[in-house]
Amino acid sequence: MITVAYSSIGDPTGLVEAITLTGAHAVSIEDEETEWDIALIDLRTEPIQQLREAKRVNEDNGCPIIAIITSSQTTLLESEGWVDDFVADPVDTLELRLRFHRLAGQQAEVETQRYKTLELNLATYQATIDGRPIDLTFMEYELLRYFIEHQGRVWSREQLLQKVWGYDYFGGARTVDVHVRRLRSKLGEERASWITTVRSVGYRFG
Amino acid sequence: MITVAYSSIGDPTGLVEAITLTGAHAVSIEDEETEWDIALIDLRTEPIQQLREAKRVNEDNGCPIIAIITSSQTTLLESEGWVDDFVADPVDTLELRLRFHRLAGQQAEVETQRYKTLELNLATYQATIDGRPIDLTFMEYELLRYFIEHQGRVWSREQLLQKVWGYDYFGGARTVDVHVRRLRSKLGEERASWITTVRSVGYRFG
DNA sequence: GCCGGGAATTAACACTCCATTCACATTCGG
DNA sequence: CCGAATGTGAATGGAGTGTTAATTCCCGGC
Numbered sequence: 001m002i003t004v005a006y007s008s009i010g011d012p013t014g015l016v017e018a019i020t021l022t023g024a025h026a027v028s029i030e031d032e033e034t035e036w037d038i039a040l041i042d043l044r045t046e047p048i049q050q051l052r053e054a055k056r057v058n059e060d061n062g063c064p065i066i067a068i069i070t071s072s073q074t075t076l077l078e079s080e081g082w083v084d085d086f087v088a089d090p091v092d093t094l095e096l097r098l099r100f101h102r103l104a105g106q107q108a109e110v111e112t113q114r115y116k117t118l119e120l121n122l123a124t125y126q127a128t129i130d131g132r133p134i135d136l137t138f139m140e141y142e143l144l145r146y147f148i149e150h151q152g153r154v155w156s157r158e159q160l161l162q163k164v165w166g167y168d169y170f171g172g173a174r175t176v177d178v179h180v181r182r183l184r185s186k187l188g189e190e191r192a193s194w195i196t197t198v199r200s201v202g203y204r205f206g
Numbered sequence: 207m208i209t210v211a212y213s214s215i216g217d218p219t220g221l222v223e224a225i226t227l228t229g230a231h232a233v234s235i236e237d238e239e240t241e242w243d244i245a246l247i248d249l250r251t252e253p254i255q256q257l258r259e260a261k262r263v264n265e266d267n268g269c270p271i272i273a274i275i276t277s278s279q280t281t282l283l284e285s286e287g288w289v290d291d292f293v294a295d296p297v298d299t300l301e302l303r304l305r306f307h308r309l310a311g312q313q314a315e316v317e318t319q320r321y322k323t324l325e326l327n328l329a330t331y332q333a334t335i336d337g338r339p340i341d342l343t344f345m346e347y348e349l350l351r352y353f354i355e356h357q358g359r360v361w362s363r364e365q366l367l368q369k370v371w372g373y374d375y376f377g378g379a380r381t382v383d384v385h386v387r388r389l390r391s392k393l394g395e396e397r398a399s400w401i402t403t404v405r406s407v408g409y410r411f412g
Numbered sequence: 413g414c415c416g417g418g419a420a421t422t423a424a425c426a427c428t429c430c431a432t433t434c435a436c437a438t439t440c441g442g
Numbered sequence: 443c444c445g446a447a448t449g450t451g452a453a454t455g456g457a458g459t460g461t462t463a464a465t466t467c468c469c470g471g472c
Contacts, residue, residue, distance in 0.1 A: 081311065138447075139447080153329035174432095343459080344459095
């Protein structure tokens with residue numbers, strides 16, 4: 001059973017009904033108790049405000065976001081890559097149902113991230129190499145996770161600060177170096193080179 | 207400009223029109239000459255047959271697949287995870303346009319520049335010849351990249367200093383020579399001549 | 413063909429800047 | 443208040459870069 005959180009400025013009963021008709025369970029986005037699989041936001045009224053709210057939610061718990069828009073609002077989403085999917089008004093229940101299932105399906109897989117013999121268990125925040133657990137601090141874990149999820153390209157210190165430490169973070173670039181160093185040392189001698197430094201550019205994983 | 211390949215059993219003119227209205231370029235899926243960004247398949251008629259065809263295409267070149275379905279066909283796609291997106295009949299041009307852009311946007315990952323067997327991976331700052339990595343320093347990479355991106359014409363030392371080293375850079379012209387030399391030596395004996403010196407003018411690549 | 417002079421190549425060196433590392437300060441939870 | 447985690451500043455070492463100068467190459471003139 002899929003649980004969908006709804007957010008709308010206007011009358012929410014329409015959304016609840018739409019969700020329920022798809023066979024999913026509807027909860028308010030303000031319900032802190034319940035865990036949900038997807039957030040459905042209604043951009044038909046107050047789109048800007050709603051988008052901001054959705055972005056916050058997405059950054060908070062990383063759940064997929066699906067938006068309802070009117071056909072004339074398509075440009076709104078052009079540059080909002082973090083919105084995972086959308087449906088156009090009027091909402092077709094069967095279409096919505098299918099999109100719910102596709103989003104929920106994608107979600108379920110990503111329990112764990114791997115690179116060679118390194119495995120990150122995203123649910124338990126544990127990391128193992130060759131099955132042996134290595135203990136990472138929070139920031140080390142976050143950095144490593146970002147590296148693994150976006151491996152194979154260079155990231156500047158500034159980009160890493162933004163993506164891993166947060167958009168509003170304003171700290172020295174040395175911070176990244178030091179954390180990279182700690183990570184390398186915990187990865188062990190041979191695996192330290194998994195993180196390559198690209199001189200005068202940044203770091204690359206894999 | 208996004209290029210979309212269409213596939214339908216029935217009359218294809220409807221698809222062509224739909225694609226063209228979104229501002230994209232339409233080609234037949236049977237056109238072997240042209241490269242396309244997305245494949246649009248019409249499942250409204252002969253869905254089983256079309257799905258099979260689409261799967262073949264997807265496995266062949268790995269491009270994103272978007273399907274057109276009727277609302278009653280949603281169950282068709284429940285288990286077809288490799289179909290990247292879909293729109294329901296009747297097709298809304300603006301919605302289709304947005305979905306095209308979102309799919310094409312995801313695609314653009316591996317930016318790369320080539321010349322013969324030389325390949326620059328712009329994302330990872332790595333260079334390979336015949337698939338073997340060669341390690342270049344930052345300036346060597348930047349210079350080579352400029353050469354490849356603007357191959358086939360002569361550049362004076364002054365121009366290169368300005369374009370590669372930066373507008374405000376003020377250094378001796380010999381600097382370029384030396385970097386060209388280092389590049390040539392790293393390219394290897396046979397490929398050293400890819401950079402031609404044009405006496406009393408400058409250098410040309412390719 | 414042989415010079416001569418300008419231009420490019422090459423080698424060697426000096427220096428700059430960047431990554432690393434260490435040591436310490438600060439924050440946070442218990 | 444303690445210890446762990448995280449951030450910052452400063453010292454160090456080294457790779458990368460630029461410059462100088464010696465050498466070689468090219469090309470026209472005689």
